[in-house]
Amino acid sequence: MRPPGPRRPGAAADRAGAGPALRRLSDYAWRLLVVSVAAYLVLTVLGQFHLITLAAFLALVITSVVRPVVDLAGRVVPRPLAVLIGLAVAILLPAGLLALIGENVADDVSRLAGQFQGGLDRLEKLLEGAPFRLDPTTFDDLQRKISDFASQHRSTLISTLVSGAHRAFEVATGGALALFMSVFFLHSGERMWRWTADQLPTAAAGHLDRGGRAAWRTFAGYTRGIFVVAASNAIMVGIALFLLGVPLALPLTVLEFLASFVPLVGSPVAMLVASLVALAAKGPVTAIVVLLLIVVIGQIEGHLLHPLVMSRAVSLHPVVVAVAVLAGSIAAGVIGAVVAVPAVSVVWSVYAELRRPVR
Secondary structure, eight states, X not given: OOOOOOOOTTXXXXXXXXXXXXXXXXXXXXXXXXXXXXXXHHHHHHHHTHHHHHHHHHHHHHHHHHHHHHHHHHTTSOHHHHHHHHHHHHHHHHHHHHHHHHHHHHHHHHHHHXXXXXXXXXXXXXXXXXXXXXXXXXXXXXXXXXXHHHHHTHHHHHHHHHHHHHHHHHHXXXXXXXXXHHHHHHHHHHHHHHHHHHTSOHHHHHHHHHHHHHHHHHHHHHHHHHHHHHHHXXXXXXXXXXXXXXXXXXXXHHHHHHHTTSTTTHHHHHHHHHHHHHHHHHOHHHHHHHHHHHHHHHHHIIIIIIIIIITTTOOOOHHHHHHHHHHHHHHHHHHHHHHHHHHHHHHHHHHHHHHSOOO
């Protein structure tokens, strides 16, 4: 009869099934902890150099949008000249649109002031009547409180304006840096990427190349797709506002275009602004029609534009998109809300690519 051998530590726990489960859970826990700490450190460093980070992000956006034009022009002219043509188009189109908006607003400013005043008077009478029965002195008290607040906090308002001027200088600096970086990305981005990959060992370089190219495909596809979606939303809103006779239709159309870059919440917020303008200038019926456009445009965007335009580039569940937008807005405001979805999409595409076996 053989004597019983030494019992393996944790054998009873293994028989109960708790030992392997706990070890597996601890393995995932410490790996998740390490990844979380690394991600926090990366985000902290990027936050310390937020101007450079945003400039690099904007440069990548410009590159992804302008590169098809540059590649097309590069078939006819030398690459440097093609880059110049692409960037000229990217700069002149927004500049011309802003000039057109400024001229449109300047021509109608006096007429719009009268329309807004009349609209506010109509709104005041509406709220004073049934069923609201608002006290007629409420609006007078509100105007007086606003005037008192402005006079009491004049120094704070001035410092806010000065801070805004400093922020505008930072924006101009970041824009210049982004333009400078995009020139090199468009001209020799492929060579820059190959050089970066060549600095690593062969195995690591292969993983970096696969993950980086997957990230770029997702980012470029998302950026081009969101431009198409934003332009489609803006065209629909512009036509509707023009037919309804809402003032400031062109600036509100541009606002809708810019707001569409924040998924889920941007377009409704822009349409709420348009409805307020319609309420003040045209009355409650027109404002209600503009509010109904939120539902119509949301249905078209969710069931037609996103499946056709964005499905290949981004495969994220709407819940993930909503959480990403909320987390980005909490972390970095409007800029975080804009950057959150493409960042999550890129991370997911890299993860999916590196999990796929090499063919």
